[in-house]
Amino acid sequence: MISWKAPLALAGARWAWSRARRRYGSAPTPEPARGRNLELLAWGAAGAVIGVGASALSERRRSGLMSGKVVLITGGSRGLGLQLAREFGASGASVVICARGQENLDRAVAELTGRGVDAHGVVCDVTDPEQVETLLDEAEQRFGRLDVLVNSAGTMLVGPQDALTDEHFRQAMDIMFWGPFHLSRAAVDRLRATRGSIVNITSIGAYLSVPHMLPYSTAKHAWAALSEGMAAETAGTGVRVxxxxxxxxxxGSHRGVLFRGDPEREYAWFALAAGLPLLSVSVERAARHIVHATARRKGFLVITPTARLGLVARGIAPGLTQEAMRLVGWLLPDTPGQVEERLGSEAGDSRLGRVVNTVAVLNERAGRQMNQRSRAEEQREDRRTGERSSE
Ligand SMILES: NC(=O)c1ccc[n+]([C@@H]2O[C@H](COP(=O)([O-])OP(=O)(O)OC[C@H]3O[C@@H](n4cnc5c(N)ncnc54)[C@H](OP(=O)(O)O)[C@@H]3O)[C@@H](O)[C@H]2O)c1
Incomplete structure (x- = not known):
């Protein structure tokens, strides 16, 4: 994974060193350009060997990191949850994944099993406390213990608050606050027995309330507060949060996000931000960091430099950060006279959406690799199949 960075760094360092030597006079007569290029190539090759070696070593270290552990991941059928299941599996853990949509879940379990991961899927809606209890029982019955619970299930809704109803806020709280709340409370006793961990996926939106994503930010804010409080209250119990x-x-989750107000324009800004390399990080990298933090029993992990910057800015200049957010809010699309609603997969099919998808090509590719067919898309396809068979 890191093999391209090492040759680049070594060749760059060698180049900078020879420039410095020439400038400050300690270098002998300059070598001909061809000789210099060959030397740079040699340094690059040496870097590649170091990079591949380091990569192989870290791969070996990674493969035993979670050996014998049982990890339950909510929202493990696609996106980050699925990548976490792959990564925990690669580090030696058995995984139980849950989601509402059976088809995506089956595909994910088949893929994980194909990679040699001991995986089990349970259909579960985390907003239902009874289903949550059944999920925990099934995980323990299947593998005999539970070591890690990862609360990753989540949904996003993008649109100005004028275009949203109370119900949108309620749904966000149900999925991203009450769901993991019930699950974590029910799991704590079981985790005490194994001195296990709860890993809560919040968001930078929990700390910087992003305009046009208020239900999401509200629910994540509440969840982050509970997560940090739980971490403090489980001190001395053996459970790590x-x-x-x-x-x-x-x-690649932008295809399954629901856009309200002016869906095409809302899709455009969101998909662009979510797909630009400088603003976003690859899900593989994020999952590696999370698995590592879990194995090391870290208390707090921030992923992406922009998120870190946002947290620092909010900490030292909350008023200025709020002004910056006001500016973002002012730049975002207005609420139209007639509020419309569309899934990302539909809004992304507009002319504007297609332009954005071309720019945000990395996220489009991630969608294909992360099993991204949202439940709404599945339901729409099921309806179409039903209509065709009844004709
Ligand atoms: N993508 C980002 O840039 C980003 C940034 C910060 C934080 N996050 C957080 O990271 C997590 C994963 O994001 P993602 O982009 O990977 O999302 P995603 O691709 O949309 O995946 C969401 C997963 O959650 C499941 N899910 C949704 N509602 C559920 C429910 N009520 N019960 C059980 N499972 C449910 C989905 O399956 P079903 O629909 O079939 O149930 C799916 O497996 C979320 O908590 C998100 O808020 C994401």
Whole structure:
């Protein structure tokens, strides 16, 4: 993974060193350009060998990191949850994944099993406390213990607050606050027995309330507060709580996000931000960091430099940060006279959406690799199949 960085760094260092020597006079007569290029190439090759070696070593270290552990991941059928299941599996853990949509879940379990991961899927809606209890029982019955619970299930809704109803806020709280709340409370006793961990995926939106994503930010804010409080209250019990604060990750989830107000324009800004390399991080990288933080029993993990910058800015200049957010809000699309609603997969099919998808090509690719067919898309396809068979 890191093999391209090492040759680049070594060749760059060698180049800078020879420039410095020439400038400050300690270098002998300059070598001909061809000789210099060959030397740079040799340094690059040496870097590649070091890079590949380091990569192989870290791969070996990674493969035993979670050996014998059982990890339950909510929202493990696609996106970050699925990548976490792959990564925990690669580090030696058995995984139980849950989601509402059976098809995506089956595909994810088949893929994980194909990679040699001991994986089990349970259909579960985390907003239902009874289903949550059944999920925990099934995980323990299947593998005999539970070591890590990862609360990753989540949904996003993008649109100005004028275009939203109370119900949108309620749904966000149900999925991203009450769901993981019930699950974590029910899991704590089981985790005490194994001195296990709860890993809570929050968001930078929990700490910087992003305009046009208020239900999401509200629910994540509440969840981050509970996560940090739980971390403090479980001190001395053997259970570790890790709060993860990701910035934008290229999980390909923009296709399943619901856009309200002016869906095409809302899709455009969101998909662009979620897909740009400088603003977002690859989901593979994010998952590696999370697994590592879990194994090391870290309390707090921030993913992406922009998220770190946002947290620092909010900490030292909250008023200025609020002004910056006001500016963002002012730049975002107005609420139209007639509020419309569309899924990302539909809004992205507009002319504007297609232009954005071309620019945000990395996130489009991630969508294909992360099993991104949202439940709404599945339901729409099921309806179409039903209509065709009844004709
Ligand atoms: N993508 C980002 O840039 C980003 C940034 C910061 C934080 N995050 C957080 O990271 C997590 C994963 O994001 P993602 O982009 O990977 O999302 P995603 O691709 O949309 O995946 C969401 C997963 O959650 C499941 N899910 C949703 N509602 C559920 C429910 N009620 N019960 C059980 N499962 C449910 C989905 O399956 P079903 O629909 O079939 O249930 C799916 O497996 C979320 O908590 C998100 O807020 C993401």
């Amino acid at each position: 890790t709060t993860v604060v990701p910035g934008l990750m290229r999980t």
